[in-house]
Structures are given as C-alpha cells and as structure tokens.
Amino acid sequence: xxxxxxxxxxxxxxxxxxxxxxxxxxxxxxxxxxxxxxxxxxxxxxxxxxxxxxxxxxxxxxxxxxxxxxxxxxxxxxxxxxxxxxxxxxxxxxxxxxxxxxxxxxxxxxx
Amino acid sequence: xxxxxxxxxxxxxxxxxxxxxxxxxxxxxxxxxxxxxxxxxxxxxxxxxxxxxxxxxxxxxxxxxxxxxxxxxxxxxxxxxxxxxxxxxxxxxxxxxxxxxxxxxxxxxxxxxxxxxxxxxxxxxxxxxxxxxxxxxxxxxxxxxxxxxxxxxxxxxxxxxxxxxxxxxxxxxxxxxxxxxxxxxxxxxxxxxxxxxxxxxxxxxxxxxxxxxxxxxxxxxxxxxxxxxxxxxxxxxxxxxxxxxxxxxxxxxxxxxxxxxxxxxxxxxxxxxxxxxxxxxxxxxxxxxxxxxxxxxxxxxxxxxxxxxxxxxxxxxxxxxxxxxxxxxxxxxxxxxxxxxxxxxxxxxxxxxxxxxxxxxxxxxxxxxxxxxxxxxxxxxxxxxxxxxxxxxxxxxxxxxxxxxxx
Ligand code: FES
Ligand SMILES: [Fe+2]
Numbered sequence: 001x002x003x004x005x006x007x008x009x010x011x012x013x014x015x016x017x018x019x020x021x022x023x024x025x026x027x028x029x030x031x032x033x034x035x036x037x038x039x040x041x042x043x044x045x046x047x048x049x050x051x052x053x054x055x056x057x058x059x060x061x062x063x064x065x066x067x068x069x070x071x072x073x074x075x076x077x078x079x080x081x082x083x084x085x086x087x088x089x090x091x092x093x094x095x096x097x098x099x100x101x102x103x104x105x106x107x108x109x110x111x
Numbered sequence: 112x113x114x115x116x117x118x119x120x121x122x123x124x125x126x127x128x129x130x131x132x133x134x135x136x137x138x139x140x141x142x143x144x145x146x147x148x149x150x151x152x153x154x155x156x157x158x159x160x161x162x163x164x165x166x167x168x169x170x171x172x173x174x175x176x177x178x179x180x181x182x183x184x185x186x187x188x189x190x191x192x193x194x195x196x197x198x199x200x201x202x203x204x205x206x207x208x209x210x211x212x213x214x215x216x217x218x219x220x221x222x223x224x225x226x227x228x229x230x231x232x233x234x235x236x237x238x239x240x241x242x243x244x245x246x247x248x249x250x251x252x253x254x255x256x257x258x259x260x261x262x263x264x265x266x267x268x269x270x271x272x273x274x275x276x277x278x279x280x281x282x283x284x285x286x287x288x289x290x291x292x293x294x295x296x297x298x299x300x301x302x303x304x305x306x307x308x309x310x311x312x313x314x315x316x317x318x319x320x321x322x323x324x325x326x327x328x329x330x331x332x333x334x335x336x337x338x339x340x341x342x343x344x345x346x347x348x349x350x351x352x353x354x355x356x357x358x359x360x361x362x363x364x365x366x367x368x369x370x371x372x373x374x375x376x377x378x379x380x381x382x383x384x385x386x387x388x389x390x391x392x393x394x395x396x397x398x399x400x401x402x403x404x405x406x407x408x409x410x411x412x413x414x415x416x417x418x419x420x421x422x423x424x425x426x427x428x429x430x431x432x433x434x435x436x437x438x439x440x441x442x443x444x445x446x447x448x449x450x451x452x453x454x455x456x457x458x459x460x461x462x463x464x465x466x467x468x469x470x471x472x473x474x475x476x477x478x479x480x481x482x483x484x485x486x487x488x489x490x491x492x493x494x495x496x497x498x499x500x501x502x503x504x505x506x507x508x509x510x511x512x513x514x515x516x517x518x
Contacts, residue, residue, distance in 0.1 A: 024301060028466065047370065057455040065455065073455060080462040083371040084470060088331060095330050098305070098476035106302040 004068045009053065012075065015042055019082075020074040025105045027074075031081040032093045032100070039092055043082040046075065122501040126351050129505050133493035138511065139310040139486045145438035147514045152417050153179035155517065157261070157268040157275070157282045159419050159432065160184050162299070164265070166194060170217030170232050174199050174209050177269070178434045178442060184258060184269045185209050189233040190217060196260035196269045202236065202253055203228045221255075230255055263287065264294050285352045286413075289399030297428060297448040301465050304444050307476060309483040311418060311435040312510065314443065317475050318412055318420045318431070319358055319502035321346045327474050332467060336409055338363030343499070348403035351505045354416035358502050359401055362409035371463065396425065414506060426450050427464055431472075439483055445472060 005013045019042055021027045031039060046053070057073060060066070065073060085092050123131045138144050160175040165186075172187035185199035185208065201208050206225035209216075220237055221230040229238040234255035239245065259270035261279040268279055280287050307314070317323055321344030324333045337344045341361060348359035393401040393408065400423050401408045410424035422429040432444040447465055452458035485491060496504045512518070 024462075024465065028469070050370075054456060054459075062452050062455055062458055073458075076455070076459050077462045080371070080459060080466050083369075083463070084466055087369040087371055088467075089470070090330070094470045094474055096327070096477050097470065097473040098307075100473065103303045103305050106304060 004071050006056065006069060006072060008056070009049065009072060012045060012049065012053075012072070015045065015075060016071050018042075019078040020071045021078060022074060024077075024107055025103075027078045027081050028100070030078065031085055034092055036085070036092055039082050039085045043079065043086045046079045046082070122349055122498050126501060126505070129351065129501055129508060131498070133495040134504065134507055135493055136486050136491055138507065138514075139312060139483070140438065140489075142438050144514065145310075145435070148435070148510065149179045151517050152510060152513045153177075153435075154271045155275075155277075155513065156417050157259075157270050157277075157279050158417075159266045159415070159430075160186060160196070160269050161267045162265050163194065163262055163267060164298070165213065165267075168215065170215040171213075172209060172216055172221075172232075173213040174207075174211075176434070176442075177271075178436050180271050182271075183207065185221075185255070186260065186267055186269070187216060187232055187234070190231070191233060193233075194260055194262065194267065195234060196258040196267075197234050197255035198258065200256060201225065201228055202255065203239075208255065264290050264292075266294070282354070284354060286355060286357075286399055289397060289402070291397045291399075293397050293400055293423065294428065294448070297426075297450050299446055300449045300461065301447040302445060303469075304442060305476070306436070307441050307443060307480060308439055309441050309479045310439055310486075311433040311441040312506070313479050313482055313486075314431070314433050314441065314475070315414055315418075315420055315506055316500075316503040317479065319356060319414050319506065320500045321358070321360060322497065322499050323475075323478070327478050328471060331474060332471055334363065334366060336360055336363055338365055340365075345499055346502075347405045348401070348411075349502055350402055351502065354509055356414045356502045356505055357399075357402060357411050359403060359405045359411050360409045361405055362407045364407045414502065416506075416509060422468075427461070429468060439487065443476070 005016065019030065021030055053072065053076065057065070057069060057076065123129065158177065160177065161173055165171070165173045166188045169188055169190045169192060172185060174183050174185050176183045183199040185197045186194065187197070188194050199207050199209050201223040203223065203226055206223050208221040208223050208230055210224055216232050220232065223229065227238070227240045228236060231237045234257065236250045236253045239248065239250060242248065242250065257273045259273055259275050261268050263279055263283050321336070324344040325337055325342060333344070341363070344360070346358045347361055348357070350357045392406070393404045400411055410422055413421040413423055415421060418433045420431045420433070427447065427449045429448070430446045434442040434444065436442055447468070449461050452461055
C-alpha cells in the first residue's frame with residue numbers, strides 16, 4: 001500500500017488498511033461496524049488536512065487520476081460515510097433504518 | 112408560512128375533485144382489489160423498465176422482470192436500430208430466450224437453451240432444429256411475443272398490449288414537454304433492490320408528502336429542509352395531473368452549513384440535496400423541475416403513474432420503481448443517476464449524496480412494514496389524509512378511478 005500513497009499525506013496512511021475500501025457498500029459497512037470513537041478519529045484526522053487533500057487531488061481531472069493517488073481517493077470517499085456519522089447522525093448508523101442486509105447491491109464500476 | 116413563501120396552502124380548494132374525506136383502507140390490504148389493480152392498472156398503463164442507454168448499440172438487450180404482469184420484458188435494439196420489447200419467452204414451450212440480464216445478441220441471436228429455437232435481434236424466429244417435424248409451423252410468421260415499446264426522455268416504457276389504445280405521449284400527458292433534456296446528461300452510478308412486506312402504494316404515499324420528515328428523518332436530514340420556519344415541512348408546490356403528480360421539497364438556507372457541505376460547495380461538488388446558498392434555484396432547469404420556481408428549493412418528487420417515483424434535483428436524480436409481488440409484498444428498485452464527475456471534488460460530493468440518500472431511503476423503508484401490519488389489522492378502516500397529504504390522496508384516487516372505470 002505504501003507505494004501508492006502520496007508523500008505529503010503519509011500521516012494518513014495508517015487509515016489505509018481499514019478505511020480505503022473500494023466498494024461503496026463496503027465503506028458503509030465499515031462505518032456501521034466501527035465504534036463511534038474509531039469513526040471520529042478517522043474523521044478528525046482527515047478534517048484537519050481536508051483543504052490540502054482536496055487541493056492535491058483536484059490538481060488533475062478525475063479521468064487522469066494517477067494510480068498512486070487511488071488509496072487517498074478511497075479514503076476521501078470513506079470520509080463521506082464518516083462525516084454522515086459525525087456531522088449528521090451522531091451515531092454510526094441511523095436510529096431507525098431498514099436492515100441493510102436486505103439490500104441487494106447492484107453498483108457497477110465506481111470510478 | 113404562506114406569507115413567507117407567497118404560497119397558498121389551501122390545496123383542497125385548488126383541487127376540489129380530490130376532496131378532503133377520509134379514504135377506506137381496503138386498497139392497501141384487499142387481495143381482490145390487488146387483482147383488479149393488476150388487470151386494470153398494470154395491464155393498461157405504460158410501465159418504465161429502463162433507460163435507452165442500456166440498449167444503445169444494435170443487438171444490445173436487457174431483461175427486466177415485470178411481476179404484476181407475470182412476465183419479463185426483453186428489450187432489444189434490433190440490427191435495424193429500432194428498440195423493441197418482447198416477452199422473454201420462447202414460442203416453442205415457454206422457456207426464457209435471454210438467459211442473461213443483459214448483453215449483445217448481434218452474433219448469436221437469442222438461442223433458446225431448451226431445444227435450440229433461435230430468434231434474431233428483431234424477434235423473428237431464425238432457426239428451428241428439426242423444423243420439418245413441426246407440422247404447420249411457418250417460421251416466417253412466428254416470432255417472439257411483442258409488447259409495445261416507446262421512449263420518453265430516455266426512459267423505456269413497455270405496455271403489455273402490443274397495440275395499446277393510449278399512445279405514450281397521451282399517457283405522459285401534461286408533463287411530456289416539460290423535462291426537455293433534463294435526464295439525458297446523467298448516467299447510472301449506483302443501485303440496489305430490496306423486497307418489502309408492504310403494499311406497493313404505501314411507499315409511494317410516503318414519497319409524496321413532507322409531513323413525515325421531522326419524525327422519520329428527524330435524526331438525519333430533516334433539518335436540511337425543515338428549519339425553524341417550516342418545522343412540519345409543508346411542500347410549497349404540489350401539482351396534480353390526470354395521472355401523475357409532482358411536489359417540491361424546500362431547502363432551509365438559513366442553517367449554517369455543516370463542514371462537509373461547506374467543502375463540497377467550495378469544490379462545486381454539491382447537489383441541491385445539501386442546501387446552501389446559490390445552488391438551490393431553478394436556474395438552468397427545464398420548466399418541469401421546480402415547476403413553481405420555489406426560491407429555496409432542494410428537489411422534487413415526480414410520481415409517474417403507476418409505480419415509479421423520481422427524485423429530481425440539480426445534478427442528480429433517483430428513480431424508485433415499486434413492483435408489486437402480491438397485495439402485501441413489493442420489490443423496490445432504486446437507481447441513482449448523476450452527471451459524470453469531472454473532478455475529484457465533484458466525485459466526492461456525489462458520494463455524499465449517494466450515502467445520504469441511502470440512509471434516508473432506509474429510514475422511509477423501515478417505517479413502512481409496521482404501517483402495513485397496522486393497516487392489515489383491520490382495526491383501522493379509514494385514513495384521514497391531511498391537506499398537506501393531498502398528493503397521497505390524489506394517487507389513491509387515480510388508482511381507484513382506474514380500478515373502477517378502467518381509465
Ligand atoms: S422452449 Fe425454447 S426451444 Fe423449446
Ligand atoms: Fe422520507
């Protein structure tokens with residue numbers, strides 16, 4: 001994984017193994033299986049570097065995104081899940097939600 | 112509230128034919144009523160089965176189950192470029208002819224895997240093994256069983272009657288020109304399907320009113336829309352057509368944006384679901400989207416009769432198709448469409464909308480199975496829909512009119 005992580009964000013690489021998940025449903029599942037403390041730790045770490053990350057990733061169009069930046073991109077997509085938990089719901093899962101194991105996911109290629 | 116937005120909330124006065132009376136629970140729980148719906152609603156309406164870009168090139172096909180018609184539609188673009196729909200059923204002994212959900216049939220056609228009858232991309236019977244033993248079979252006059260197939264704004268509609276008396280344009284009616292080009296730039300980005308123990312109309316009802324937001328979505332997104340001025344989320348625009356209906360969901364722009372919303376706006380990543388200033392206008396939208404030009408607008412609900420609900424926003428729309436399996440069993444098909452992201456910022460903002468709406472839809476869904484159980488108890492005989500719930504009432508009465516009068 002380390003070959004594919006930009007140097008200036010090495011401090012975030014410790015989240016790669018847990019949060020850089022390729023599938024959308026996988027990122028959601030990771031959110032709800034984590035504790036709120038784990039979600040918050042990830043959320044806080046990304047939030048403190050948010051502007052720099054966005055500036056860095058936005059330097060090229062999505063289509064030309066280098067393979068070495070993909071892990072960081074997946075972290076950012078997972079950050080969307082984390083932010084729902086921290087900024088909106090105040091919990092890792094909505095209080096009254098339809099059992100997600102009953103959803104049959106038909107997502108295609110994501111990027 | 113009326114003064115704040117200049118909108119009149121006397122909806123029953125505007126639509127007197129919809130009325131104010133409580134309505135019987137029967138249509139949600141009666142097997143006989145459900146059978147009448149199958150015959151008089153689903154067999155007499157144009158039904159959306161997909162998008163044209165799912166069958167773009169000659170030979171491209173896809174298969175969609177249509178449970179209330181007891182059939183599957185095989186939609187195929189012929190080698191002549193024309194889009195057609197057939198029952199996915201072999202004329203020999205009834206096997207399915209397309210065994211995969213999608214593909215291209217230019218090379219192989221549709222070979223039935225039972226005894227090898229093979230159809231071409233226009234549905235004609237091209238090859239029959241041992242043809243000479245089928246007495247009286249005229250291959251040139253035998254083909255797949257057609258259904259009517261037409262396109263509106265890129266949506267593929269199928270009608271169980273191969274020559275329906277009502278043309279699609281007439282079925283779409285008042286809104287046929289008002290979405291001009293809105294859907295065409297957006298592509299499918301996500302989807303899921305789930306089966307629920309509810310009557311199909313229960314989910315459409317919750318989709319066309321705002322009164323539930325403060326309760327069902329109270330710990331989630333309600334505040335993005337309700338705010339202090341409109342705590343019960345009155346919907347400032349409700350348009351009731353002959354068959355279809357739209358309502359508009361207002362945004363609360365007075366609220367301080369959350370950190371991520373602020374960021375996604377900064378990087379032009381927001382959809383109008385996550386309201387802050389500037390994005391929430393009708394600018395650049397065709398007249399059908401935010402039709403009353405509500406000033407702080409988040410998105411619309413279009414209830415396209417009978418079984419489709421679309422959430423139309425800026426930069427994204429979501430389709431929810433409700434396929435009844437029985438009177439109290441429904442298959443829900445959710446698909447997200449978005450303008451292709453050009454930058455990472457846009458991509459990230461899109462992911463936020465997808466994650467948010469998944470949580471929202473799961474909240475709606477979670478409410479509805481207990482609702483169905485309540486309706487089935489028989490203890491409740493009538494539903495007192497409020498004036499704010501007039502679109503539920505209108506949908507109910509539209510189904511009822513077709514069940515009773517056939518149109
Ligand atoms: S059922 Fe198709 S070839 Fe016999
Ligand atoms: Fe809802």
